[in-house]
Amino acid sequence: MPEIVVHAVSGRSAAQKKALMQAITEAVVTHFSVAADLVVVQIVESGADSKSRGGVPFSER
Structure with a gap:
């Protein structure tokens, strides 16, 4: 059973x-x-203030 998780x-x-x-x-x-x-496909969601790229939160992009 393949299971794919999308963040x-x-x-x-x-x-x-x-x-x-x-x-x-x-x-x-x-x-x-x-x-x-x-x-099985699951989408795991994070708030924009709880995820960053290059140290910059997504809420500040």
């Missing part, structure tokens, strides 16, 4: 997250040759 800054809509999870599932089905109901 992202919060702020995307439910529709955007659903579309991403569907697209990832389709890619795994195609490239790993597994059934869609075996693919």
